[in-house]
Amino acid sequence: MIDLQDIQKTFNKGRPNEYVAVRRVSLKVEPQLVTVLKGPSGSGKTTLLSLLGCMTRPTSGRIFLDGREITSLPERFLTEIRRRTYGFIFQQFNLVKGITVLENVMLPAYPTGERRAVLRDRAMELLELFSMAHKAPSKVEWLSGGESQRVAIARALINDPGYVIADEPTAHLDTALSREFMEIVATLKGRGKTIVMASHDPIVCSEGLVDRIVEVRDGSLVSDGPHR
């Protein structure tokens, strides 16, 4: 479980352009559920996701991961946690251009020092799971939007993380591909993953498999409750 306690995140603190992105938010993300952070652009969803995923440190407040406080851990430990615990799916997919689909999927695991052959097998399994095995040797810039996203999902899962964090995952997808994405989310949920998504897409928010919707506005939580 991820537990945010009284979290505040201020950018450019002390400067004329100081900006508070998240204001005194407390939130518990339950394991093995699908949680959606819903809200308009600039509401603080992405910052909240970054805080949940150890990508950035809060200005104040405390963060606990599975009961262990991680707020002020040094960068090296945070990276290790990020690598082992979280898989990230970015809005822009953020695949590394010029290298193959397979290499992109294996990339997060390179620093772990696992044998290349083992990594390769695992990456191919994931690509097969998302029907992308035939594209393994292709360069990522040749992929369509839906294909790019499936590669990004496979990459997020290469280190077998407990949590999958997705920022506006359907923003660049049409309706059919968005529904396809939600089917993948259902698969992940079925595999026991905890999923946190930031989205204001009705296809995501109205989906039956979403367990909880947290509404964010101006950096604060407006409503928090089970999906109806």
Next chain:
Amino acid sequence: MSAVERHRNILDFTLASLMRRKGKNSALIVVYTLVVFVLASALFFTQAIRREAGLVLTDAPELVVQRLVAGRHDLIPTAYLEKIRDIRGVTGARSRLWGYYYDATVGANYTLEVPLEAPPPEGSVIVGEGLARTSGAAVDSLMPFRTTRGEITTFAVSKILPSDSSLVSADLVLLSEKDFREMFGVDRAHATDLAVTVRNKKEIPVIARKIAEALPDTRTISRDEILRTYDAVFSWRGGIMLALLAGAVLAFVIFAWDRAAGLSAEERKEIGILKAIGWETSDVLLMKFWEGVAVSLTAFLLGIVAAYVHVFFASAGLFEPVLKGWSVLYPRFRLVPFIDFPQVAALFFLTVVPYTVATVIPSWRAATVDPDAVMRG
């Protein structure tokens, strides 16, 4: 899981990354290789030629006595030998006969010499490998020479010298004393110079002074003095080379610094992605380190090999006008391969290390940024 695998994985990715910017990186490697090639060529050439000069002189006598007439080298009376042998500390003194001969048909200068040990029989010569090549002389063939009286005399080639050191033997013609004297019209009472050996090397300056006192029309040249002169000449020539190259090297340094130090927006974004997906700052730096090493080491090795071939197999053709150029050295001679490893190591540290550092430092700045920047596109 191991550190070796980690390095291997990251190195694999680095190489794949480099291949993505093939054009840019190839251009960089070409320019880099060229700079290493030029520097290493100058280095190899001066080192090898200095070593050859040293080799030439290993068998040289400790002291050479020459007679001067009006400040110029002249034939020395062999009667001087007795006076020199009488000086305490001198173990031996012998007369030497040597000179130069210009062969108009080949357009080259030869060094003619009467060897102190085992001279060839009268009417025959032993020739250097370079000379044999240029004049087309082979064993048993006849070589014509014009004597000082204007007559043509021929010698049979009895042997071609092995080329242990081409510089020494390339232009050499060894002949008997009688043939030498007849050819150049040198009477038996004179020689080209006198070679003196001494018992104790520390006494050389004292003996040189005593010779100068006993024979005021002579000068003495010690082996160390010749070595120092060679050294100074080649250092000076090498220095001139490097001064000429300094501009090119500086331009390369600016180019390489700009290329290595300036991260493009794309590279910056990539570092952000790697951090976001779980790469540590040290992993990113390791990748950049390998990138710097791959580029600079490739260029270094290519440059060194090209320089080696250029100097030792192609007679340093590009530098001939500057580095060669006195009558003892000939257009087509091949240096005996010799590498001074400390100097190559110095070149390595002056090329590979700065480039690698220049690659890593800007990435370190980019890699310490919070990975959430990538979330914001």
